[in-house]
Structures are given as structure tokens and as C-alpha cells.
Amino acid sequence: MEIHHLKYVITVAQEKSFTRASKILFISQSALSQQIQLIEKEIGFPLFIRNNKNVVLTELGREFVDRADSIIKQFDAMQQWVIHASNHQTMTISYGANHINMYNTPAFIPSFMQQFPNVHLEYVEKKNHHLLEDIRAGKLDFALVSLLAEEANSDFEVISPIVTPVCAVVEDTHPLSRQKEIDLRDLANDKLFMPTPHSNLYKKIMQQFNSLGIKPSFTFDDVSLTARIYTVLQGFTTFITKNQFDSCSKPNNILAIPLTPALYITNALIYKAGKTLSVPEREFINGLKNVLISAVDNESVGS
Numbered sequence: 176m177e178i179h180h181l182k183y184v185i186t187v188a189q190e191k192s193f194t195r196a197s198k199i200l201f202i203s204q205s206a207l208s209q210q211i212q213l214i215e216k217e218i219g220f221p222l223f224i225r226n227n228k229n230v231v232l233t234e235l236g237r238e239f240v241d242r243a244d245s246i247i248k249q250f251d252a253m254q255q256w257v258i259h260a261s262n263h264q265t266m267t268i269s270y271g272a273n274h275i276n277m278y279n280t281p282a283f284i285p286s287f288m289q290q291f292p293n294v295h296l297e298y299v300e301k302k303n304h305h306l307l308e309d310i311r312a313g314k315l316d317f318a319l320v321s322l323l324a325e326e327a328n329s330d331f332e333v334i335s336p337i338v339t340p341v342c343a344v345v346e347d348t349h350p351l352s353r354q355k356e357i358d359l360r361d362l363a364n365d366k367l368f369m370p371t372p373h374s375n376l377y378k379k380i381m382q383q384f385n386s387l388g389i390k391p392s393f394t395f396d397d398v399s400l401t402a403r404i405y406t407v408l409q410g411f412t413t414f415i416t417k418n419q420f421d422s423c424s425k426p427n428n429i430l431a432i433p434l435t436p437a438l439y440i441t442n443a444l445i446y447k448a449g450k451t452l453s454v455p456e457r458e459f460i461n462g463l464k465n466v467l468i469s470a471v472d473n474e475s476v477g478s
Contacts, residue, residue, distance in 0.1 A: 176217060178250055181243040183210050184222060188240045191229040201335055201464070257454055268459055269297040271306050272319035283462035291455045304373045310447050316456065317463070321375045321416075322441045334444040335464045339416045341379060341438035342431035346407050356435040359383055367393035368403060368411035379438050380414055404429065416440050 186196040197204040215221050222236035232240060309315040311330055343357045351357050370377045372395060384391055403413050407429050420431040444463050
């Protein structure tokens with residue numbers, strides 16, 4: 176049993192709900208439920224009484240939470256001491272992203288630099304496939320990337336994944352603009368403006384077209400996200416993820432409509448598997464995680 180397991184139990188106890196707790200902990204509800212079951216199996220007694228309305232602590236569960244809360248407070252105090260002792264550590268942290276996955280990353284940098292004044296940060300902006308290559312090669316410490324399911328493999332530690340749907344972007348005069356979902360088969364004869372072939376978005380869309388037996392006619396170019404969106408005003412249809420569409424500047428008369436069959440891209444913070452993290456690196460990750468969580472919360476409010 177590890178510290179984060181104790182935090183799982185405490186959060187479920189506080190929220191009285193696996194659903195609400197999973198959102199706060201940023202893991203799936205099924206994964207959280209499985210973790211709690213494993214903890215209960217390890218300690219030999221149930222922590223919660225589960226019913227249709229909410230989740231209630233057992234008598235032993237209440238004592239467990241009290242003791243866990245005390246342990247976590249001691250652990251947090253120790254962490255703060257270690258951070259204070261590490262403030263004078265000199266090192267470089269390198270991280271990268273593409274312009275699409277930047278979110279509000281710079282927002283936490285000033286407070287991080289104040290906490291660790293001797294840490295030098297190096298930022299690079301590259302395309303997604305280059306970021307993955309640099310993480311594998313050890314050229315970058317961390318990166319905010321888009322991942323296909325097959326890429327979330329043992330090469331990487333994946334932190335705070337955000338799953339976002341892929342949408343078709345059309346002008347409001349398009350025949351399909353009133354649809355709640357757009358079937359890819361209905362776009363087979365459209366003029367499609369595709370993202371670069373190196374991108375996971377391109378790979379995902381083409382995999383789906385191929386599975387449907389469709390060979391679309393398309394143009395692609397290595398242009399900015401905003402430029403690709405503006406091709407819609409020239410009669411093209413293009414593709415974008417929901418969080419990209421929500422975060423970029425765009426004309427008022429274009430729409431992003433989810434695809435059916437549904438397609439999803441996962442955006443996440445990654446680092447090389449097996450990497451031992453220093454205290455400043457752990458705090459840097461925590462800062463990026465908070466940025467990602469904030470991005471999800473803002474999308475939920477705006478949707």
C-alpha cells in the first residue's frame with residue numbers, strides 16, 4: 176500500500192461517491208473502484224458500504240481514514256521539508272509541447288521558479304512525433320503530447336490523460352451543420368483539408384476511413400491550427416479535437432461537430448519509463464498536472 180492509495184480512500188470517504196472522487200483524483204471510476212477493492216483485499220476488511228445512493232464508511236473504515244489522514248499530513252510535512260532542503264539544488268528541466276497542447280502551461284512557471292530558483296527550465300515547441308522521439312531518446316524530460324492508444328506503451332509514464340473527441344469542422348451553411356453528429360461516410364465526397372500525415376489526428380481519421388472502405392479526396396498541409404480552421408471558409412471540411420477547437424481563435428460561423436463512429440485522441444503529460452524523478456521534477460509535474468486539470472474543468476464549464 177502506498178501514499179496515493181490512502182488518498183484514494185480519503186477522497187472517496189469525503190465525496191461519498193466513486194464518481195465524484197474519480198474526477199477529483201483524475202482517474203477513471205472503474206480504476207478507482209478496482210484500487211479500493213485491492214486495498215480492502217490487502218487489509219482484510221471492507222472500508223465502505225456501497226449502495227445505490229452513496230458510499231458510506233464502515234466502522235473500521237472510519238478508523239482507517241483517521242489514521243490515513245494523520246499519515247498523509249506527516250508525509251506532506253516531510254515533503255515540504257525536502258522541498259525546502261532542495262531549493263538550492265542546481266539542475267535543468269527540459270520540456271516540450273506543440274502549440275495545440277500548450278494549454279495554460281506558462282501560468283505556473285513563475286511560482287515554480289520562485290520555489291526552485293536554481294532550476295533552469297528549457298522549453299521546446301515541436302511536432303508531436305518529434306516530442307515522442309525526444310522523450311524516448313532522453314533528449315527531453317517531459318512533454319505534453321497527443322497519444323493514440325497503441326502509443327501509450329511501456330516506453331512512457333503517462334500522467335493526467337485527457338480524452339477528447341475528434342470533430343468535423345464545417346461552415347454553418349454546410350448541409351450537415353445541423354447534425355448533432357457527423358458520419359464520416361457523409362464526408363466521403365467533401366473537399367477535406369487534413370492535418371499533416373505525421374499527426375495522430377491524421378492517422379486516426381485515415382484508419383477510420385480505411386475501415387469503412389472509403390478513399391476520400393483530400394488536401395493536407397503543414398499549416399497552423401488556425402489556418403486549417405479558416406480553410407473551412409473556402410469550402411473545405413477539416414478535423415480537429417474538441418479541446419483544440421475550444422482553445423483557438425475562429426470565426427463565429429463555423430462549427431465543430433463530433434464524428435460517428437466516435438473517434439478520440441488522448442492528450443497527456445509523459446516522461447520516459449523508468450526515469451527517477453528529483454524533488455524539483457516532481458513539483459514540476461504537479462504544476463503541469465494542475466494545468467491539465469484546470470483545462471478540463473474550463474472545458475466542462477464551457478460545454
